[in-house]
Amino acid sequence: MAEETENIQFELTDDLVNQVESLIRLNRDKELKNFLDDFHYADIAEILDELDLEEAMYVIKLLDSETTADILMELDEDNREKVLRNLSTKEIADEIGELDTDDAADIIAELPEERRQEVISAIEDEEHKAEIKELLKYDEDSAGGLMAKELVKVYDTWTVAGCLRRIRGQAKEVTRVHSVYVVDKQEKLVGRLSLKDLVVAKNEQKIADIYISSVDWVNVHDDVEDVARVMQKYDLEAIPVVDNDQKLLGRITIDDIVDVMKEEAERDYQLAAGISQDVEADDSIWKLTRARLPWLLIGMFGGIGAASIISGFSDAMDKYPVLLMFIPLIQATAGNVGVQSSAIVVQGLANDTIDGKILSRLLKEFALGLVNGLAIAAIVLLISHFGFNTSYFESLTICVALISVIIMAALIGTFIPIFLDKRGIDAAVATGPFITTSNDVFGIFIYFLIAKLILGF
């Protein structure tokens, strides 16, 4: 039987896509259905992402709604939007009927405003409908926006045997049972049990006697990033969500948190690289341009600003042309130091390891900048003196400027993210091109200012 187990390494090949396309073209429905049945829905979604819309719709209409609902959730967001636009209200409602409440609410939230009500009204299961409507009330970045209503709940007054009997019914609707949540008569969360505990316990025992009262929970209004941090810190696989009265409302599972973490990491990475909206290598040139051009424009204005500064010191250009050769060095160093400093602060803020002591942190960055600056200035001093025949004062200018610029860049790179964070702005925007651009301009200004002081033009 071992041959029947699946290897995890699904590979999306051109051959595979061609095969599916030709089965569609030839209308060989039965063969196509059998062929796709062997794949996981996440793999089918990957295949559909490669097809054009008409072909994808063909496959979606062919498969049963239980599978297509799962496939829908895994499609690329752009493609999902197109597919949904091509499905009738009734079809969408059927798909949603197959999904867990959290996924169902996400799909509905993606629909255009005017279709939402229609689709909700078309959901047949009244309980499912009411639960989805409840979830849609919560902010998408809150625990409520991420939780599902599906969970296994028992009352503390039940016995183990009665409990097992009853949760058999509940458990059928819950894909994965991590914990059985124990509530009191007022539906307030009082503790938890693992299925393991139930299996190991004796039939006649009361739940009240065996449940574990130490249970972690989050409030329905907590921020998802905080939920992610907590679940990761305590190695939780699911966490119950309660309202302000401690009433059990839903639960969040780790697979959703994994997605949140991944999205967050990708967004921070792109922000640091100066990409202003979520894009992939395969997106259109137009979408990529919209994501990339804004930061390039800011960089451009920085460059123009630097040009104005240099033109303001045009005396220096005439008398000490060698100084101009070192502009790229000053600029590159300022940019690199700034990005390093800000990246460390942004990460520290994300991990909650940075507290509010701005002053001590700035002092540390000052010391760090001094150490790095002295090391680099010493090397540059040697190279500029012997390699570029700079005069003693010119060399001194370059070195003092380098050290000052490194310290300034470290301070700006540290201060700005902390400042933004205190104002409630995501500090991750303050890395990459933002820091680089501000440091470029400041750096060049400081360079010429120091040149003026030392060389006196």
Place this chain on the structure above:
Amino acid sequence: MAEETENIQFELTDDLVNQVESLIRLNRDKELKNFLDDFHYADIAEILDELDLEEAMYVIKLLDSETTADILMELDEDNREKVLRNLSTKEIADEIGELDTDDAADIIAELPEERRQEVISAIEDEEHKAEIKELLKYDEDSAGGLMAKELVKVYDTWTVAGCLRRIRGQAKEVTRVHSVYVVDKQEKLVGRLSLKDLVVAKNEQKIADIYISSVDWVNVHDDVEDVARVMQKYDLEAIPVVDNDQKLLGRITIDDIVDVMKEEAERDYQLAAGISQDVEADDSIWKLTRARLPWLLIGMFGGIGAASIISGFSDAMDKYPVLLMFIPLIQATAGNVGVQSSAIVVQGLANDTIDGKILSRLLKEFALGLVNGLAIAAIVLLISHFGFNTSYFESLTICVALISVIIMAALIGTFIPIFLDKRGIDAAVATGPFITTSNDVFGIFIYFLIAKLILGF
């Protein structure tokens, strides 16, 4: 009872740390133990990370080894190393006895070579010892290096009742039971069962009749990043690990994968910011300098290279000083475009969404560079002409250079990560300062080359 449930929001305050410190100073052991008993081990680890070594050791010796073993795993790596150095071989072996095999092997792998054998020999439980020794054989970046030996395994010939009875024994040793793995007589993985399936099934049924034969697995030598990708894609909470003969060796749980993902994201972020080793804001100035100076030096050599290029075009400097003012603009733009391009490629490679077609990707970047370049050049043309009184040919030079540099930076930013990836080198190193520095130098060279062609000095 609701008041007994824990709120997840543990906050590490100075007050809390002071309280623990004063209890230590006064040797009020019993009070201290009671006080700490209320906290999760991960929270106690956070408190210990704030104490000095002597105080931390005091707490560790005070608490029982079951708790301290978990605390040890959560400590900062540097602090754990210090604590381990202060524990006897016997003490470490006792801690390890309390840990799951995967954590135990991780701790032993962190010990200095010469202590490892001693500690392993001192582990009392022979089975635990053998399992840890097995895990230590695997590469730390492989599935084998991440898996634990703890799992619940049943044979396909058993009945549900027999199975429930037997897994009660096994389950006690396994913190969380995600799946029950079904093996045949040769210990080969043939399928899986969830505890839910067992609870729902009838006692007299045979496992062979109820198990699900479609089970995902990974090979013990698979790369952990691949394991992470698979578990995320298929929303798995645990995955069994097999050898080349399909024999069941262990299992990997999602909490370990969450840690891997987080480390990976942080490392990529730091690499993109030009930080060459894992550091935190609270690390020492010396450690931070070692992580930051290497890239600053590379940037410095880039800056010196740019200086040489400029000095090689010193004719231009004399005749067209206005060109020099736009060096920062050219350089900043080249750097920004390069970082954007490389970040998108690095992410695509990490997500496995980029295939090998380098040429078509470069063509796309070329088109993208052209669009962005034209947009920026048009604005710069207006500003330079009216703001800086540049001549017609000077303006043309700046604009043509900008477009060329943007295209070149986009191509370099795209090509280098793909090239490195093909050679088996982590593409994430090819972002940030690496791309910025190479683009700085190339960009300035192209700028002056184009100036020479157009202005002919």
